[in-house]
Amino acid sequence: MKATAAAPPGAAGAPAARPPARTRTRGRLARLSAGNATAYLGGGIVAATVLVALLAPLIAPYDPLDTDPAAIGLGLFGDGHLLGTDEVGRDILSRLMYGARMALLVAILPTVLALAVGGCIGLFSGYVGGWADSVLMRVFDVMFSFPGILLALGIGVALGPSTTSLIVAVVVVTIPEFGRIVRGNVVSLRQEQYVEAASALGYGHRRIAFRHIAPNLLGGVVVFATLQTGRNVILSASLAFLGLGAQPPTPDWGQMLSGGRALLVTSPHVATLPGLAVVVLAVGFNLLGDGVRDRLDPRSRRSRAAKSDETGDEAC
Numbered sequence: 001m002k003a004t005a006a007a008p009p010g011a012a013g014a015p016a017a018r019p020p021a022r023t024r025t026r027g028r029l030a031r032l033s034a035g036n037a038t039a040y041l042g043g044g045i046v047a048a049t050v051l052v053a054l055l056a057p058l059i060a061p062y063d064p065l066d067t068d069p070a071a072i073g074l075g076l077f078g079d080g081h082l083l084g085t086d087e088v089g090r091d092i093l094s095r096l097m098y099g100a101r102m103a104l105l106v107a108i109l110p111t112v113l114a115l116a117v118g119g120c121i122g123l124f125s126g127y128v129g130g131w132a133d134s135v136l137m138r139v140f141d142v143m144f145s146f147p148g149i150l151l152a153l154g155i156g157v158a159l160g161p162s163t164t165s166l167i168v169a170v171v172v173v174t175i176p177e178f179g180r181i182v183r184g185n186v187v188s189l190r191q192e193q194y195v196e197a198a199s200a201l202g203y204g205h206r207r208i209a210f211r212h213i214a215p216n217l218l219g220g221v222v223v224f225a226t227l228q229t230g231r232n233v234i235l236s237a238s239l240a241f242l243g244l245g246a247q248p249p250t251p252d253w254g255q256m257l258s259g260g261r262a263l264l265v266t267s268p269h270v271a272t273l274p275g276l277a278v279v280v281l282a283v284g285f286n287l288l289g290d291g292v293r294d295r296l297d298p299r300s301r302r303s304r305a306a307k308s309d310e311t312g313d314e315a316c
Helices: 021-035 037-059 092-128 130-144 148-159 163-189 193-200 205-241 253-263 269-296 298-315
Strands: none
Touching (some): 092 130, 092 205, 092 253, 092 269, 148 205, 163 205, 193 205, 205 253, 205 269, 253 269
8 A cells, every 4th residue: 555645835735834923913013004004194193283282382482472563574484483473473383383272172172062963963863764854854955055164154254253153153064964974874774683673672762772873873973073173174264264263363273374465475484384284284184084984994994804815825
């Protein structure tokens, strides 16, 4: 009886050797870093802005309200002012640091308020359905028929220029966005088997809505809220530019952008720097939202896992 020869390594039918544990760990870390690159960048921008806003009294080189008529419109690095001075001689760097507080306030607070109000409306509308759903959606349709900036401008003018009026205007404009998103997800989740099972077990509507449906909305709502915060940065700065936000001399990026128009020809940096600050913060929130969406979306995770498996096979 002849002995059967062992199959040589790499022969057909032989199991493929797994890469070393160190190689697999290194590959996982590389894929994790690549998958979260946008989240890291966006989170870094937002975190840096929050840190500057909190430490502004300690790190700002000048008082943001101090004026120097002899130093109006100084250029960059001019006479002890790193970023120059504005149209009345105030230090631009100090006002940008203090203005980060207002930028974060009028972007994050309206998002939270609109999420609370619009989310509850959307949850009620999608779960109850019927005539209540129709009425609420028609109200949202009417609000959607107006451009957001125009509706916010009308509300701001009616309430008068102030920070509170700006926040109210942004909240009212944003509520239909959250309401429509939540309502659509609730209508879809209401047909799931675990909701039908909870109803068959005799659970009340409030328990089903808040303990079985609402938690499954969290991922998508958090992503949308992060992206909406970036849009609110632009909307709030636009309203402040038109004079409907914080009033002078309160440091505000939109207000600084508006005041810099007087020196746009001779000292363009006076208007350019606060405009860049608005854009960078908005991009930071958008990148953070994209990164969070990639991490929370199961389809994205499966796609990344499939690509990593292919990469691992090629490496072997």
